[in-house]
Amino acid sequence: MSFNVVFLLYLAVFFVILFYGGWMTRKWVNSANDYLLGGREVGMLINVFGVAAIGFAGTIITLGPGLAITSGFWGSFGFGIAYLFGGLALYGIVLAPYIRRCGAQTLPEWLAMRFDSRTRVLVTIASILGLIGIMANNVVSMAIVVNGFTGWSLVWTLSAIFLLFLLFTYAGGFWAITLTDFVQMCIGLIALPLMFLGLLSRFGGFDFISSQWPGPSGHWTHGITGGQLPIFSLQYPSLLTFVILFGCFLVWGNNYYWLRVSSTRSEKVAKHSFIYAAVLLALVPYLILVVTGLYAGAAFPDTFEPKGNVSPMAAFGVVLKALPVSVTAFALIGALAASISTSTTALIGASSTAVRDLYQRYIRPNATPRELTMPSKVITICLGLLVWVLCFYPGGPLYLFAFATAWLGPPSVLVMLGIWWRRTTKQGAFIGALAGIGVTGLFTLLELMKVFVIGTYTHVGVVGLVVTLVCTVIVSLMTQPQYYGDKNWKLEGQADSNSLSVSMEEQVVLQLMYAGYNTMAEITDMLGEDSTVSNRLVESLDQKRLIFRESYTGPGFYTFRLAEEATRLMDESVSVIHADKGMVSREDLVILQKVGEGSSQLNAHIRQHELDSLKVSVIVAKLIRQGYLEESGLWRRKMAITTDGRQILTAHAALLQEKGA
Secondary structure, X not given: OOHHXXXXXXXXXXXXXXXXXXXXXXXXXXXXXXXXXXXXXXXXXXXXHHHHHHHOOHHHHHHHHHHHHHHHHHHHHHHHHHHHHHHHHHHHHHHHHHHHHHOOOOHHHHHHHHOOHHHHHHHHHHHXXXXXXXXXXXXXXXXXXXXXXXXXXXHHHHHHHHXXXXXXXXXXXXXXXXXXXXXXXXXXXXXXHHHHHHHHHXXXXXXXXXXHOOOOOOOOOOOOOOOOOOOOOOOOOOHHHHHHHHHHHHHHOOHHHHHHHHOEOOHHHHHHHHHHHHHHXXXXXXXXXXXXXXXXXXXOOOOEOOOOOEOHHHHHHHHHOOOOHHHHHHHHHHHHHHHHHHHHHHHHHHHHHHHHHHHHHHHOOOOOOOOOHHHHHHHHHHHHHHHHHHOOOOOHHHHHHHHHHHOOHHHHHHHHHHHHXXXXXXXXXXXHHHXXXXXXXXXXXXXXXXXXXXXXXXXXXXXXXXXXXXXXXXXXXXXXXXXXXXXXXXXXXXXXXXXXXXXXXXXXXXXXXXXXXXXXXXXXXXXXXXXXXXXXXXXXXXXXXXXXXXXXOOHHHHEEEEOHHHHOOXXXXXXXXXXXXXXXXXXXXXXXXXXXXXHHHHHHHHHHXXXXXXXXXHHHHHHHHOOOEEEEOOOOOEEEEOHHHHHHHHHOHHHHHHHOO
């Protein structure tokens, strides 16, 4: 059976799975919060595969083998170390707990909480530019791989891949992408080891690489022409620029990694899924793809530039020609899945930013999550069309990827300073972001026009990093910080004489904290407002010393407890005190009762009262934490009431009757 027949059969099965998944998951989308965030229901295994699927992308399928040919094993695997451990693992350890507690659905939304709306808009534009660049890079990377193997038209291959990921994302949003990620990783974790076994069978063990490596030095540290990856060079590529661009910028300043944290069921899932994903990627896809490049360089040294006319970035497609048809076709499907998965993730990251931080804020500020569903889909299509232009960026995937990540540099600097340096001011953040983005845009334009090639000296992203950091720090030191940035402000203090005068909105926030919702994410989702609204109310209560933060920096900044004076303002008629498990509100009891009656009753209650999915998710998460519910479910969360849950329902049956549940 010919390759084309086998490949088309695999492709047909893959397409059927994708579109069935898109059709199935569209039923899970009842509002923009489901379409863009999955209702905060994503569990551990699914998020591990989701994060890993972003890393196992069309980019690494080209760069992994390609860098092995040009720079040897450590030159290529150094890229993986910079991204996986300098990026993903550190993100999970350092940033994920903070992000999950802060409640902001997007990175720019958090910037408005921490700084102001000017910074939010500026970073939104930069984020969209970076994300559509990443989308274009993945489409181009996959098209080059397919072109290198099949010889098909590059333009038509680009068109087909582009259309596929655009339609699929439109259908099911975040849930459809999550399904794609899971399928892609399942395919990749089978296809790549099979391909590796095929390489061993075809060429022999690692002795073949050592004996056939054409370079003047060994394959561990040098490429086929003797090239070596610099360590501390400010010119791209080098290990230092890899850390800056693909560890710091690509991950820390990227909205779709922020979404991967925001969509999880809990802080534990958010943190551990990034760490596990980094380890998984290092042990399977990255290691095998680097070795694939070594086999390609040893077996076909005269094929690749400068000796041949094939780009080293097409090594994956070239080496597949030496393997059996069934293995080749399956590996190519795995590569296609990798490209589509990461492209759709980048697309939903850009869409969520555009919807949440531009459309909803400036065009329809009062729109409900349900009313934002169709605009979210339309914006997704519009942003997808912009990708087409960047697909033809000069220099190919290596430079397109660097261009895209450079725009994410200023946001990554603001994230680190905003979280860990409380002295960072609104003016400092805005001037720093403006200067960093402006310099990045200017030097990118000058380089494209061949007026001044900054790449001769360093990468434009490095310049953006330095400018953003320096300007933010200097301006912050010269301007007045927020109240909590003042060195005289303490975590705890005595309430002033006006503190007992609170607005109705502030009273609601206090009541939520009294009921056990003590993080900004829980308060924001319960209020159903933009996080800037809940942040404003919390800051007011903090300044009145009615609530206290756990700490000035890190996750504790968005974790609160009530002051003694605040407890005297509580209306205990709306809550039930349970000594062992903490506070439970009437609304919590109603949800607990509906879960006990079955999923159909719960869903009917949600539809009848038009409850937002994020609010229900918060209530359920608290009841699980208190031991009244148990959760399961690989995809969407499944709940079962516990013995303690039934006991508290029985103990407060009169309250439920009064509520009319």
